[in-house]
Amino acid sequence: MPELRFGVLGELEVLVDGRERVVPPGRRRALLTCLLVHAGFPVSADALIEAVWRDDSPQDPPKALRTVLSRLRTVLGRDAIETGPAGYRIAGATVDAEEFEVLVERARTAEARLAGDLLGRALALWRGPAYGEYADAPFATTAAMRLDQLRWDAVESRAGALVHAGEPGAAAVLLEGMLSEQPFREHAVELFVTALYHAGRQTEALERLRAYRARLGAELGLDPSPELESLEARVLGHVLAPVRAEAPGVPEWLDTSTAFVGREDELADLVAAVSENRISVVTGPGGVGKTRLAAESIAALHARLGLPVAVVELAPVTAGRVAMAVADVLGLRPATGSGPVPVVDDIVEYLGAAPRLLVLDNCEHVRDEVASLASAIARRCRAARVLVTSRRRLGLTSELVVPLGPLRVPAPGSSVGEQSTSASVRLFGDRVRRLRSAFAVTDANVVEVAEVCRRCEGLPLAIELAASRTATADVRGVLARIPGEIVGGSGRLRAVVAWSYQLLDSAQQALLDSLSIFAGDFSSDAAAGLMAHVPGWSGDVGPLLAELVESSLVVHHESAEGSRYRLLEMVRIFAGHRLEETGRTAATGSAHGAWVRDVVTRIRDDWPRVDGAVAAGRLTGCSAEVGSALRRALDAGELVPASEITHAVARCLHWTPSLALRDLVIEVGQRGAAAPAPDVAGGIAAAAFSLGEQGEPANARRLGTIALEASRDPDSGATATLALAVAAMYAGDLADSARWFRGLARLPAFTGEANTSLALIDCYSDDLAGAREHAEIALVAAPSGSDASAAFARYAAGEVTARTDPSSGAALLADAASEADRVGAEQVGRVARVALFALLVRAGRHAEAIDLGSGLVVRLRRLGAWTQVGTLLRLLAELLAETTRWSDAAFFLAAARGAATAPRPVGQDIERYRRLEAVLSDRLGARVVEQIETMVAAVPRAQVLTRAERTLTALQADRSAAAGI
Structure with a gap:
């Protein structure tokens, strides 16, 4: 078979075995x-007949198609076009469009110079x-666009x-040519101005x-984005410095109540480094105090940078999970997608709009992943x-390394x-002295x-371990028991940990070994x-723990949940090795x-019986252990x-x-579905339910069906039925969803939940009488269920109530959102607020809608709730049209229409x-309107949301000014 290469990024280009072939214009x-x-x-x-002949079909289309195919094969080679039951396809060819996309994808996580080279090649x-x-042509328009x-991206x-x-x-040269063809691509304008400034x-x-401001206002009636307004201020001030965001206090992390000794210069160096550089890396051997130095720096960095701080402890994170761990700490719920790249995109998008100081602790075992993520953040989040x-350092040219050595020790004879x-x-x-005040x-x-x-070679952790032994013995006795071979040895800290470990009795050792499993x-x-x-x-x-x-060897600290304990990382590693050695x-x-x-079973049993906030807090508090147990069980089969x-x-x-x-829950279910059994x-069923909730109804239905067929007990059968009902609803099959929910409604444990969903289905279908009946049943059943189900x-x-009584409906929706927040029912809270926003807009209660919308944009961005974002943008367009801001309304309506995750309007909408x-x-x-739609197509969704925030803030200011406030 000849080697085929096709060029479609321009006029059609055909190479067969490296030689150009001409395919004449026309049908071929x-x-x-x-x-x-x-x-x-x-x-x-x-489809091929439609593409070749359009409205001028031949008398015998199949025969005519075969003739054209035969002639085309004479140019490309007999085996170049394969035939199968589904139709025809090009076999084993290289297409320049595919090469282009591969190069662009590689550039997304590459460092600046390499990214520039890759994109230049693309x-x-x-x-x-x-x-x-x-x-x-109709068959190519979408792909070409x-x-x-x-x-342009x-x-x-x-x-x-x-x-x-x-x-x-x-x-600047590159962007000037682009803007002559695409004058309203705002990110390109921002980059162009930045390039000119630095040139x-x-x-x-x-x-x-x-x-640009003048042209945008004159032609489209729009103001520049908040990013461009900020850039103009910084150009005027002759400094392109980072934007300072309002920030909450620093998070609780390490217990830093003990004296921080001997690191004053290193602390000052680190604060200066992070203030001036996008990526800073504290390096040094284990036990030297890297984590403590970082912990000590964050209060000063918060004060200097004005940025919120997010700390991600990566020691327990396994390969391939770094991006998800970071997303979890940021509180993000990225859109569905397999693999780390979509999650990285969501992190970068969020940090671009809501900058943070991101602290990534103990990264050596996932260094490559951290380097890739840090590089993406540095390049795309100013x-x-x-x-x-x-x-070890990350290996990035853009990182600033802050090496940390052992504490200074006195020279012999000094x-x-x-x-x-x-x-x-x-x-x-x-x-x-902390243990023995008289010392x-x-x-x-x-x-x-x-x-x-x-x-101890000046290693703080080793010194602390030795100090703990001095609290119950004199210094000379401790010195006599520290192995002399530690001095100059390669396993210096491990040897000190081993020495301290050997001083424990057998029960203490066994407990410490076992605690390393947490x-x-x-x-x-x-x-x-x-x-x-x-x-x-x-x-x-x-x-023994005391x-x-x-x-x-174990660190105690107080938290909002009470007394907590943890193992220092070096101790945890040592104890884990001991656990392995003893089998x-x-x-x-x-x-x-x-x-x-046992823990999650008790929480499940308590779910409908105890305060929802308490139950949710218990489950959230143990979720890391749940994930660890699942990973270990999966690895062991x-x-x-x-x-x-x-x-x-x-x-x-x-x-x-x-x-x-979430991913582990799905993996457990998928493994089980490969060999389904009652146990x-x-x-x-749990995996099916999770897939439905995250917007994969086809997979959810498949697993839900397998679970229902395998189930032999009412409990798992009910969960499978719930999963099938939810999957059908997300797929838009309301009749099938109602069928499953009607079955669940007969089970006492699901009466409230099922009738709640049936009320929504009837409401969407404009059956208000049925919707009211189901809603009343759900409210009556609510006290016997969980607080989250009641919300x-x-x-x-x-x-349902809002259809005929908007005021009462608004009160119910506000109450539902408030209770959902209290008990951590995230999804209920956001859909209730979106529904309330719609009600306020359409009832003409614009002041309330504006106040609610400002916070809602921030909430939906953080949660990555892009389905609700699409709905919100449509509603914002309605609000702006009612206040005669026509251009802004067109902007947000176009943004909602172009969002792939936005639900299509149904019913009256x-x-x-x-x-x-x-x-x-x-x-x-x-x-x-067409120009605005073209402009919006090039605006990242993060900037759309930033513009939405700014627009709502402007509406608030206009309202205050009108009221004379």
Whole structure:
């Protein structure tokens, strides 16, 4: 078979075995172009006939098609076009459009210079409009528009990479040509002005900005985006510094109440480094104090940068999960997508709009993933900062490395004064005094203390471990027991940990080993619960745990949840290795899984009985351990206990799991579906429910059906039925959804939930009598269910009531949103607020709608609730049209229409938005509306939301001014 290469990024180009072949204009060319539009996929005969002949079909279309195919094969080769049951396709060919997309995708996570090179290669493939003379043909229009959009995106990205790589002049030339064809691409304008500024052309940069503002207002009736307004202010001030965001306080992280000794200079260096650089990396050996230094810096960094701080502890995070761990800490719920790249995009989008100081702690085992994420954030989020701690640097040219060495130790033979004032000796003395207040470093013991510090090689963790032993013995005795070979040894810190470990009795050692199985911090009750499942254990955990704290091997701290404990990372690694060496890892892992199963089962049983906020807090608090237990069970092939855990979690209705836990729930179900059986049916049903909730109704229906067929008990059967009902609703099959929910309504445990959903289905179908009946049943059943289900019932009742009594409906929706917030029912809270926003807009209660909308935009952006965002933007367009802001209304209506995740209008909304489009066309003119739609197509959704925030803020200001406030 000959080697085929096709060019579609311009006029059609055909190479067979490296030699150009001419496909004459006409039917063969149209046929080949249609096949290339669908490269890799079969195209039906009817579609090809439509593409080749359009409205002038031959007398015998199939025969005519075969003739054209035969002639085309004479040019390309006999086997170039394959035939199958689904139609025809090009076989084994290289297409320049595919090469272009691969290069663009690689550039997304590459450093600036490499990204610029990759994008340059990608753009060099273009020779003209995509698909050449057939760009406007019906079969190619959509594909051509998509490729053209990608092309302009690539131009912007390359320009950004050039600016970041220190070549603003080249970026300016690239963007000037682009803006001559695409004058209203605001991100390109922003990059162009930035490039001019950094190229020393500040006056021209300001002139270009003002010219764009004038043209945008004159032609489209719009103001520049908030990003451009901020840029203009910074150009005027002759400084393109990061935007300072209002920020809350720093998060609780480490206990920093102990004295921070001997790191004053390093702390100042780190604060300066992070303030001036987008990526800063604290490096140093284990136990040197990297994490503590980062923790000490964040309050000063928060004050200096004005940025909120988000801390992600990566020590327990496994390969492939970094992006999800970061998203979880940021509170994001990214859109559905497999693999880390879509999640990285959501993180970058969020940080671009809401900058943070992102602290990534203990990154050495996931260094490549962290480097990729940090690089993407640095390139695309101007105001964000990334602070990393790792034993090794990331390997990025853009990172600033802050190396951290051991504390200074006194030289042998130095004076008593020099020894007493050294940082390591001062740290030792402080830590002993915390346990033994009468202790002091004196002339009588300073020589021995200095020797202890030298043997610990100045490593703070090793010094603290030695200090903990000095609290119950004299310095000379501790010195005698520290192994002399530690000095200069390669395993220096591990040897000190091993020394401290050897001083424990056997019960303390066994407990410490077992505690290493926890994924995060834990309570004393959790430790006791774990050990109750460990084979052969009979000790009293409380006193033993206290001894481990006294030995500085376990850290105690107080939190909002009460007393908590954790293992220092080096200790956790050491104890984990000991667990493996003694052959007790599998048994302890099973014990951990059994404890987790007990915990989530109790929470599930309590879900309808205790306060919803308490129950949700308990489940959220143990979710890291749930994920760890599931991962361990999956690795061991133990699907039955894993299914028991996921099924219990799924029955805690309206609780939103983290991304990582959601994926594990789905993986458990998918594994179970490969060999379905009654004892894993609950796990399969849980996965089906999760898939439906995240917008994959087809997969949810498949797994739900398998679960229902495998189930032999009412509990898992009910969960499978719920999953099928939810999947049908998300698929838009309201009749099928109602059928499943009617079956659930007969079960006492689901009476409220099922009638709530039936009320919504009838409301969407305009059956108000049925909707009222189901809503009343749901409200009556609410007291016997969970608080989250009660909030859901109030939301549905609000939707139904609002149809005939908007005021009462609004009160119910506001109540539902408030209760959902209290009990952590995230999804209920957001849909209730969107429904309330719609009601306020359409009832003419604009002041209330504006106040609600401002906070709602921020909430939906953080949650990644893009389905609700699409609905919100449509409603915002309605509000703006009613206040005669016609251009802004057209902007947001176009943004909602172009959002792939936005639900299509149904019922009365179809006619409502048809009328709005007609009004906007009449007020602005069809040409202006078309230009606005073209402009919106190039605006990232993050900037759309920023504009929405700004627009709502402007409406609030106008209202205040009118009221004389």
